[in-house]
Amino acid sequence: MSxxxxxxxxxxxxxxxxxxxxxxxxxxxxxxxxxxxxxxxQIAEAAGMSKPNLxxxxxxxxxxxxxxxxxxxxxxxxxxxxxxxxxxxxxxxxGYIRRKLEMARDYPRESRLFANxxxxxxxxxxxxxxxxxxxxxxxxxxxxxxxxxxxxxxxxDPRHLIFSIWATTQHYADxxxxxxxxxxxxxxxxxxxxxxxxxxxxxxxxxxxx
Amino acid sequence: MSxxxxxxxxxxxxxxxxxxxxxxxxxxxxxxxxxxxxxxxQIAEAAGMSKPNLxxxxxxxxxxxxxxxxxxxxxxxxxxxxxxxxxxxxxxxxGYIRRKLEMARDYPRESRLFANxxxxxxxxxxxxxxxxxxxxxxxxxxxxxxxxxxxxxxxxDPRHLIFSIWATTQHYADxxxxxxxxxxxxxxxxxxxxxxxxxxxxxxxxxxxx
DNA sequence: GCAAATTTTGACCGATTGGACAAACGTTAG
DNA sequence: CTAACGTTTGTCCAATCGGTCAAAATTTGC
Numbered sequence: 001m002s003x004x005x006x007x008x009x010x011x012x013x014x015x016x017x018x019x020x021x022x023x024x025x026x027x028x029x030x031x032x033x034x035x036x037x038x039x040x041x042q043i044a045e046a047a048g049m050s051k052p053n054l055x056x057x058x059x060x061x062x063x064x065x066x067x068x069x070x071x072x073x074x075x076x077x078x079x080x081x082x083x084x085x086x087x088x089x090x091x092x093x094x095g096y097i098r099r100k101l102e103m104a105r106d107y108p109r110e111s112r113l114f115a116n117x118x119x120x121x122x123x124x125x126x127x128x129x130x131x132x133x134x135x136x137x138x139x140x141x142x143x144x145x146x147x148x149x150x151x152x153x154x155x156x157d158p159r160h161l162i163f164s165i166w167a168t169t170q171h172y173a174d175x176x177x178x179x180x181x182x183x184x185x186x187x188x189x190x191x192x193x194x195x196x197x198x199x200x201x202x203x204x205x206x207x208x209x210x
Numbered sequence: 211m212s213x214x215x216x217x218x219x220x221x222x223x224x225x226x227x228x229x230x231x232x233x234x235x236x237x238x239x240x241x242x243x244x245x246x247x248x249x250x251x252q253i254a255e256a257a258g259m260s261k262p263n264l265x266x267x268x269x270x271x272x273x274x275x276x277x278x279x280x281x282x283x284x285x286x287x288x289x290x291x292x293x294x295x296x297x298x299x300x301x302x303x304x305g306y307i308r309r310k311l312e313m314a315r316d317y318p319r320e321s322r323l324f325a326n327x328x329x330x331x332x333x334x335x336x337x338x339x340x341x342x343x344x345x346x347x348x349x350x351x352x353x354x355x356x357x358x359x360x361x362x363x364x365x366x367d368p369r370h371l372i373f374s375i376w377a378t379t380q381h382y383a384d385x386x387x388x389x390x391x392x393x394x395x396x397x398x399x400x401x402x403x404x405x406x407x408x409x410x411x412x413x414x415x416x417x418x419x420x
Numbered sequence: 421g422c423a424a425a426t427t428t429t430g431a432c433c434g435a436t437t438g439g440a441c442a443a444a445c446g447t448t449a450g
Numbered sequence: 451c452t453a454a455c456g457t458t459t460g461t462c463c464a465a466t467c468g469g470t471c472a473a474a475a476t477t478t479g480c
Contacts, residue, residue, distance in 0.1 A: 003456095012456070033330065037246035040438065053458055055439065112329055115384070119322055119329070120243065122387045129391035137392045154416065160409035163389060164378045171377035174325070177332045179373060181339035182347045199370035206364065207417030213426095222426075222478095250468065263428055265469065 003057050019057050022047045023071070026064045031109035034116045035065055066124050069117060072110050073128060079103065080162075083140055089147040090205065097200055100169035105193045111173035137162055153208045165204075172196055213267050229267050232257045233281075236274045241319035244326045245275055276334050279327060282320050283338060289313065290372075293350055299357040300415065307410055310379035315403045321383035347372055363418045375414075382406055 003015055011019075025046035029038045040061050044054040058064045079099040083092055104111055122129055137159060144158035172179060172193065180188035187195065213225055221229075235256035239248045250271050254264040268274045289309040293302055314321055332339055347369060354368035382389060382403065390398035397405065 015456090018457090034244055034246065034326075036244065037330070039436080041436095050459060051438090052440085052460080056457070059439085061438065115325070115329055116244075118385050118388050119325055120247070122391075126387070126391065129388055133388075134392050134394065154412070156412055157405050157409045159393065160406050161413075163381060163385075163392075163406075164410065164413065167377040167381035167385075168374045171373060175328050175373075175377075177336070178328050178339055178343075181332075181336065182344050182373075183369065184344065195367050196370050196373075199367045200374065202364070202366055203371075203374065203413070203417040205417075206419065207413040207415075209416065225426090228427090249466080251466090260429060261468090262430080262470085266427070269469085271468065 003059075015057065018047075018049070021049075022054055022057055022064060023068055026068055027072075027109050027113065030065060030068065031112040031116070035061075035120070062124075069113060069125055070128070072113065073125070073132075075107075076103070076110060076114065077133070077136060080136060080140055083143065085143050085146060089144075089150075089152040090208070093153070093204060093208065094201055097165055097169065097204060098197060100165060101172065101193060101197055101200065104169050104171075104173035108173035108176060111170050115170065115174045148210075151210050154210050156208070161208075168200055213269075225267065228257075228259070231259075232264055232267055232274060233278055236278055237282075237319050237323065240275060240278065241322040241326070245271075245330070272334075279323060279335055280338070282323065283335070283342075285317075286313070286320060286324065287343070287346060290346060290350055293353065295353050295356060299354075299360075299362040300418070303363070303414060303418065304411055307375055307379065307414060308407060310375060311382065311403060311407055311410065314379050314381075314383035318383035318386060321380050325380065325384045358420075361420050364420050366418070371418075378410055 003011075003019075022043065025048075026038075026043045029042045029046055032038075033042075038061075040051050040054060043064065044051045047054060058067070079096055082099070083096050085092070117123075117125060140162065141158040144153070144161065147153045148155045148158075179192060182188075183192055213221075213229075232253065235258075236248075236253045239252045239256055242248075243252075248271075250261050250264060253274065254261045257264060268277070289306055292309070293306050295302070327333075327335060350372065351368040354363070354371065357363045358365045358368075389402065392398075393402055
């Protein structure tokens, strides 16, 4: 009997290990080829097991994907959660941009996985977007609006500010090949994230000065 | 004999019309599901013809895709071509941002098609990126650098400036469902492009002030 | 109007894919 | 040791997909 069918039996050590192995392999494959572009065989091979064996731990291809994307959602939104009004507003925002850019650098697969899902119309995470994500953005937008009322940063639409930070930082993960191609072999090799950080820091520092 | 196999016979009226019909249908399907996520049957149905009939005009699925993406590349880069140093630098940049945002609003399918291709590693347009695109960006980066030397705009890396404009504007096409979900039914319905234009205009106007 | 060329269609094919299943193999607790 | 449970594998299947092909239907040039 497969793992999924057993009703609420606690997970075995092997089950925990193998499921992690599969999810790691699936992240690699899904982020590179998208959902439909990936096959169970590819994931199974990347995880070092046979296809029926993989299907013993996840009954359907889609189960792997949804498990993966729901889990990643938390880590992906962590930087925004950290944004609060304890420190200096400009420092807070700069820190947020820096953390988002670091995530694009260190977790490009996660970024591309999300981008792919959103591009396809987000069929599997629409409820998450309308629920948790919207609530989080609304909450943080209110924090930012407070900064504006206090005259700490320039007045603007805080939600579009958040969008622009998402867009500019994730661009370096999602459009990596384009960035590399345009920058050429010299600056595309490395250090492009430092350049990006410098540029974005300046843009937002000056652009949001009250 | 199929259209592709005949050696350089001029295109019939029907061939021109039907090929356009197919490319329009393919844009619709490919932009929604990506290359591997789309089937010839889907495209054929969207174009109102049978699969073998479609394959009479394009011998392979990939031929449709490459024809489509190469043709779109021109219109997609047109706004950047228009960026030159005849007018006031700030006005030029603001116009570029506005045009890019209008393209995201009016041609979201094209934007998503490109995004999808880049996300998959740009296997079919890598040469274009390293060739035409890089050359164009290099050229325009030099124009922008000239503005900086003249003290017209703040000094920064012009290529990352271009990246950020691409990212922020195309975000409203590629991540449309996310933007709508976060903004909610009220502002997601319409007018979000005006809000975005206002925000971006302010961000870049202030952020690039010399 | 007719022959040649073009266009359309239905039937078909091999490869791939997601998934089912039962049997074999391993592991572990008593 | 052994019985129960967990894990792995080989085999198989139906559906889908990209693409072929020959024949039928239509259009075009003269």
